[in-house]
Amino acid sequence: MSSELIQQQMPTPLATAIDLDAYFRRIGYTGxxxxxxxxxxxxxxxxxxxxxxxxxxxxxxxxxxxxxxxxxxxxxxxxxxxxxxxxxxxxxxxxxxxxxxxxxxxxxxxxxxxxxxxxxxxxxxxxxxxxxxxxxxxxxxxxxxxxxxxxxxxxxxxxxxxxxxxxxxxxxxxxxxxxxxxxxxxxxxxTLREHQSPDYEMFSWYLCNHPDSYFLNNLAVARSTADRRYGLRNTVFTTHHLGGESEQRELTSVAEIRTVLEGVFQIALPDVPHLDATLQRLIDEVAETRHKTV
The missing domain is CATH 3.30.2140.20 (Arylamine N-acetyltransferase fold)
Incomplete structure (x- = not known):
């Protein structure tokens, strides 16, 4: 097989360049x-x-x-x-x-x-x-x-x-x-030992597939602003004020969780049909756990 034919049959590599302009617009960096x-x-x-x-x-x-x-x-x-x-x-x-x-x-x-x-x-x-x-x-x-x-x-x-x-x-x-x-x-x-992309692929796959992975069974969201940190763990929404006290609020409905995710955390939620059912499952599981501990 000629080298020209081999090159024609090789897959075209995907573009891997970072779009700095788009990234900087996303984070608001103008420096x-x-x-x-x-x-x-x-x-x-x-x-x-x-x-x-x-x-x-x-x-x-x-x-x-x-x-x-x-x-x-x-x-x-x-x-x-x-x-x-x-x-x-x-x-x-x-x-x-x-x-x-x-x-x-x-x-x-x-x-x-x-x-x-x-x-x-x-x-x-x-x-x-x-x-x-x-x-x-x-x-x-x-x-x-x-x-x-x-x-x-x-x-x-x-x-x-x-x-x-x-x-x-x-x-x-x-x-x-x-x-x-x-x-x-x-x-x-x-340690300062450098890792390669296949290492992270393996680590990430484990977190996305092992039945005991926290990320498969819980919602974890966080964002930091100039004077506070926001966190959401399942149904508990927390605001940590910089140098001050923390506030917690229980979210009791899918609508409340959606509002916090879209508003406070500024997430464009994925358009999947089971999103609301998954959020409701988290609400039900939290309620059931608390009922068992009473």
Missing amino acids: DRTPTLETLREIQRLHTAAIPFENLNPLLGIPVLLDLNSLQQKMVKNGRGGYCFEQNRLLSQVLKALGFRVRELAARVLWNVPDGVVKAISHKLLNVQVGDAWYLADVGFGGLSPTGPVRVELDTVQTTPHEPFRVVDINEEMGLQALVKDEWRSLYSF
């Missing part, structure tokens, strides 16, 4: 496009405000696609959010296009995990070089996504637009901690 710390800070702050963390695809049985075209279609053009593998994959491509050196890392979640319990690797974060320094950039950890970069420097308290963060040593790995209500809480542990 400089050079790889500086200020650029990184502003992009991270705006991204966490504009593109919410949400797991509607796994919850509704819709595939989570991690190729760049699908991510741009979903989160840039269609007004959706996503979870860590989507969010930080999109951000990594933006930063690389701007000239940043980016290493893609993976972590074990420690948030709300009892001492002694070892969780599988299930989180993606980014390691970004600015000058001679390296920073963590993570727009996909949900309710505590850092809204600014955190320098990879042990035991140094660092400010962000929201909580202070620090990097610490945890069992010979690095750990990211946030100061929450005067207590340092661990988000996850990680």
Whole structure:
């Protein structure tokens, strides 16, 4: 077979270029496009405000696609959010296009995990070089996504637009901690070992298919604005005021959940026939659980 015929039979590769103009319109960024710390800070702050963390695809049985075209279609053009593998994959491509050196890392979640319990690797974060320094950039950890970069420097308290963060040593790995209500809480542990796209495909597939996956059985949504963080866990809607108190409200109807998702979290809800039935199931399950504990 001639080389010309072989080339004709090879599939045409999909376009993989990041549309920076569309992304910047999505997050409202109008600043400089050079790889500086200020650029990184502003992009991270705006991204966490504009593109919410949400797991509607796994919850509704819709595939989570991690190729760049699908991510741009979903989160840039269609007004959706996503979870860590989507969010930080999109951000990594933006930063690389701007000239940043980016290493893609993976972590074990420690948030709300009892001492002694070892969780599988299930989180993606980014390691970004600015000058001679390296920073963590993570727009996909949900309710505590850092809204600014955190320098990879042990035991140094660092400010962000929201909580202070620090990097610490945890069992010979690095750990990211946030100061929450005067207590340092661990988000996850990680190493600086770079991972590749097939690794994240495997991690993400597990979270979307294993019957015990939190994302298959629960609704998790988060968004940060200048003076607060919003969170939704199933039917509990929480507003955390920056430097102040938190407010919680129980959502008791599908209409209420829809209103919060579309209004507060600014999500263009997927047009699938079973959306309302799935939201109603969550309401019924919460009610049943509370009835059993009374």
